[in-house]
Amino acid sequence: xxxxxxxxxxxxxxxxxxxxxxxxxxxxxxxxxxxxxxxxxxxxxxxxxxxxxxxxxxxxxxxxxxxxxxxxxxxxxxxxxxxxxxxxxxxxxxxxxxxxxxxxxxxxxxxxxxxxxxxxxxxxxxxxxxxxxxxxxxxxxxxxxxxxxxxxxxxxxxxxxxxxxxxxxxxxxxxxxxxxxxxxxxxxxxxxxxxxxxxxxxxxxxxxxxxxxxxxxxxxxxxxxxxxxxxxxxxxxxxxxxxxxxxxxxxxxx
Ligand SMILES: [Zn+2]
Numbered sequence: 001x002x003x004x005x006x007x008x009x010x011x012x013x014x015x016x017x018x019x020x021x022x023x024x025x026x027x028x029x030x031x032x033x034x035x036x037x038x039x040x041x042x043x044x045x046x047x048x049x050x051x052x053x054x055x056x057x058x059x060x061x062x063x064x065x066x067x068x069x070x071x072x073x074x075x076x077x078x079x080x081x082x083x084x085x086x087x088x089x090x091x092x093x094x095x096x097x098x099x100x101x102x103x104x105x106x107x108x109x110x111x112x113x114x115x116x117x118x119x120x121x122x123x124x125x126x127x128x129x130x131x132x133x134x135x136x137x138x139x140x141x142x143x144x145x146x147x148x149x150x151x152x153x154x155x156x157x158x159x160x161x162x163x164x165x166x167x168x169x170x171x172x173x174x175x176x177x178x179x180x181x182x183x184x185x186x187x188x189x190x191x192x193x194x195x196x197x198x199x200x201x202x203x204x205x206x207x208x209x210x211x212x213x214x215x216x217x218x219x220x221x222x223x224x225x226x227x228x229x230x231x232x233x234x235x236x237x238x239x240x241x242x243x244x245x246x247x248x249x250x251x252x253x254x
Contacts, residue, residue, distance in 0.1 A: 060232050067245060070166060073105065073226045076241045077163045078250035079153075079214040086160035087133040090167035100129035103167035106200075106224035110170060113192070113199040117174075122188045127173040127220065131164040153253065154216055161253075163204065168224040177220070184219030196222055197230040202239070209240050212249045 065074035068081070070088040077083055093101040096110050110126065117124050131139065136159040143152035156162075163169040171179050175186025183189040193203050201224050207217035225233075225241070238244040 060228075062245060065226075067241075067247070073168065073224065074229060074241075075166055075168075076245065076247060077161065077166060078242065079157075079161060079253045080248070080250040082158075082160045083165055088160075088165060089132060090130070093130055093167055096126045096129055096170065098126050100126040100170070101167070102126075102129045102170060102224070105226075106168045106170070109200045109224055109227075113196065113201065116195060116199065117188065117191055120191055122174060122191055124172050124174040124188055124192065126170050127178045128164065128171040129169070130167040131162060133159050133165060136160070136162050136165060154214075158253065163221075163223055169204070170222055170224075171218075171220045172222055173220065179220050181217070181219060184217070189219050192222065193219070197234040198227075200224055200227040200230045202230050202233060202241075204240075206239055209243075211251050212240050212242050214251045 066072040067074055067076045068084065069075060070083045070085075071090065075083075090103050092104045094104050094107045096102045096107045101107075102110060114124050136157065140152060140156050140158055143156040147155075157164075159165075164171075172183070172192060173179065174183065174188030174192070177183035177186055177189065184193070196203060201222040203219070204221050204223040205213050205215040205218040210216055223241075229244075233239070233244050236244070242248065242250060
């Protein structure tokens with residue numbers, strides 16, 4: 001019994017020693033947290049110094065919606081890309097106030113944007129939204145009569161070539177400016193230009209892109225494209241649909 005007790009004690013001591021020894025060895029082989037973090041940082045710094053040749057989001061699918069179907073939220077309309085059919089009319093127009101209409105999805109997004117600007121302490125309204133083919137005929141003809149064809153073409157789209165006919169575009173008024181350059185200098189205009197993408201809208205015509213879009217700067221004209229695309233264009237620093245989708249420039253009618 002005595003021998004048994006002794007051998008049990010010795011065995012327990014050996015087990016304890018082995019356990020302690022094993023723990024010490026294990027600890028020595030564990031990376032020190034601070035070192036691990038700093039080595040990760042330095043490797044990411046090294047990666048950051050490499051030129052980034054890949055697109056920002058390679059997983060963004062640029063073909064998920066049609067660019068030609070007039071009912072697609074990604075349809076690209078410009079002086080080279082008329083609506084087809086030319087007299088297309090959306091089927092889901094709803095009121096956006098002020099006697100204006102837009103397609104349901106764009107109208108909901110606009111309403112959310114107007115709620116957003118209200119929280120910021122400002123107020124916006126839809127000065128002009130959906131315009132039918134027939135309406136555009138009179139708008140364009142009036143411009144031609146008043147200012148001549150060249151000026152009309154730089155400021156107003158020909159019937160069938162207007163984004164307003166898609167029901168996805170809106171001219172926004174605020175800060176005492178309605179369809180005027182001054183909108184871009186108002187707090188309302190600046191807020192809208194900065195936040196539109198959060199609601200799925202893009203500022204469609206900017207001064208530096210006139211040779212691409214064919215339109216002079218329109219601080220008031222916003223186009224609904226959906227949150228995914230608007231956010232992707234914002235992240236990747238694209239302001240025109242023509243450039244984002246590599247569609248070529250459309251400075252003038254063919
Ligand atoms: Zn417009």
